[in-house]
Amino acid sequence: MTDQTNLPPHNIELEQALLGAVLTNNDAFWRVSDFLDPGHFFEPIHGQIFEIMASLIRVGKSATPATLKTFLPEKLTPDMGMSHYLALLAREAVSVINAIDFGGHIRVLAVRRRLCDVAALTQDLARNASSDQTASMLIETVEKELFALAERNGGAGGVQPFSVALLKAVDMAGKAYQRDGHLSGTATGLRDLDKVMGGLQRSDLIILAGRPAMGKTSLATNIAYKIADAFSAQLTADGKEETINGGRVLFFSLEMSGEQLATRILSEQAEVASSDIRRGAIHENQFQRIVDVSQRLNRLPLYIDDTGGMNIAQLCARARRQKRQTGIDLIVVDYLQLLSGSGGKAREGRVQELTEITTSLKALAKELDVPVVALSQLSRQVESRDDKRPQLADLRESGSIEQDADVVLFVYREEYYLRAREPKEGTAQHIDWASQMEQARGRADVIIGKQRHGPTGAVTLAFDAWLTRFSDLSNPVSEEPIS
Incomplete structure (x- = not known):
């Protein structure tokens, strides 16, 4: 897992508690699915677990430690197996009622991390801009990043699986119908x-x-x-x-x-x-x-x-x-x-x-x-x-x-x-x-x-x-x- 020192805003315990809630009661997923994405999780393996759970639950299958482990690496760390970690998550679960609050906090932390990235970009542009970059070009670059953040509100962006694009296409066809x-x-x-x-x-x-x-x-x-x-x-x-x-x-x-x-x-x-x-x-x-x-x-x-x-x-x-x-x-x-x-x-x-x-x-x-x-x-x-x-x-x-x-x-x-x-x-x-x-x-x-x-x-x-x-x-x- 990720080294926890000198890192941007995050809360591993919150992520573990939410994942445990979904593992013990899949209904918790539907409480956060409208606003929470895999990219909101700070720990990459948590985002991967959430994505697999989402794909199973959306097609009507159960997401449990037993069904998830076949889609994940066998070892989380040299000292901990994935099956053991999933069992620990289920043991530390919060109630379904708390899932919305926990999911909201996780999303806010993701937004704060992205703001840190934009701030670093702004500082880098201000210090190292080339001579052919005008003031308006620099401001537009930063504004574009801030707009993207405002629109996604902390979403993952970037590379996406084909299945995500396919869902959007089917949704578009349904709305057209x-x-x-x-x-x-x-x-x-x-x-x-x-x-x-x-x-x-x-x-x-x-x-x-x-x-x-x-x-x-x-x-x-x-x-x-x-x-x-x-x-x-x-x-x-x-x-x-x-x-x-x-x-x-x-x-x-x-x-x-x-x-x-x-x-x-x-x-x-x-x-x-x-x-x-x-x-x-x-x-x-x-x-x-x-x-x-x-x-x-x-x-x-x-x-x-x-x-x-x-x-x-x-x-x-x-x-x-x-x-x-x-x-x-x-x-x-x-x-x-x-x-x-x-x-x-x-x-x-x-x-x-x-x-x-x-x-x-x-x-x-x-x-x-x-x-x-x-x-x-x-x-x-x-x-x-x-x-x-x-x-x-x-x-x-x-x-x-x-x-x-x-x-x-x-x-x-x-x-x-x-x-x-x-x-x-x-x-x-x-x-x-x-x-x-x-x-x-x-x-x-x-x-x-x-x-x-x-x-x-x-x-x-x-x-x-x-x-x-x-x-x-x-x-x-x-x-x-x-x-």
Whole structure:
């Protein structure tokens, strides 16, 4: 066993008492299984014993000294056999009632040990940082470690058995089966898109790209609103709030102000054109609708950060902070090309800088276990082609974007390009044009150019230009401002 001198916070007796409680009464395991993991134990052999007990009990088998010893080394120390040690644990057992308190103390000690590790890392960084590491980079490194600790609350992290990952996959499938629409991810509120994508998947980096005026910001705003509006949660056994529908959204608006973003959502929900809201060209009934809708929107778990000139390190730090404070289920970044790198990469050129940005966003999605939707511009080469439908090669500085993204979506509106090519009235070409225009009016294609865990293709949505609103095709589209 481990040498007990000069060691971080721990309590071997507590660990032995809890393990003994489970050995003598397996019901004690279920009292601590929601919050205690093998990695919380200071003594490695105790963590191993707890893990084996958990695997036996979860499949309905008994965990006793007799059943455990076949899975453990024959000797604990040269002077003590494993069978004898397990018998001693059972003899020193606490009651089932005390198991929760003992398990809680063991977990707190694990958190304290991890804090010692973070403190040592902080001191090492402060003393031995290289010349190319900026202050913000050092702070981000420490903040990232603290966030990981806060999220795990002392969990093991690191390497995990395949069985653990498998349990998570089965749990995800079960939740998808029980959820409305049978989606494995967070529903966008757009039925046809959700059918193809299964919703927005946790830890995915989703690139939403398009040329100007295609409506990519509108689509992102629509999705953010629908997810925030559908939010509901429940308390888990350990007192944490678990999202069961919709989600809390953090929207980084690097181009538009928070007021402009709010106006878009208000316009869509009150069914009053945003241009009329800005000009004050509304009548009393419309104003009353705006007031009523604003009171409902005021309760949305939608958080906006409209800080301009942000770099990727600052964005990641703010996202971690928001996750700790309120919880987050979706991050939206509008848009990639307005972000800057964190110092060194910016000096190496824009391609390297964007590589850092997309790699960091993918890492952030995985770290926070949320989907990250990042908007991106397309290169002008789209405009030089007869076929304006975007492709992966049209992504600006596309190498890193395409490589790091789990999903790439393109927004394309044929109506926009047809309107600019109207032939002279009265000609045969104008008749053909009018027919094409009729088919394209009020429609937008969301082209799935890449999807790691699903098919590619196109989904056609309705687009209401007056309200900058995307919806399913079955929903009506207005051609005039709604009064």
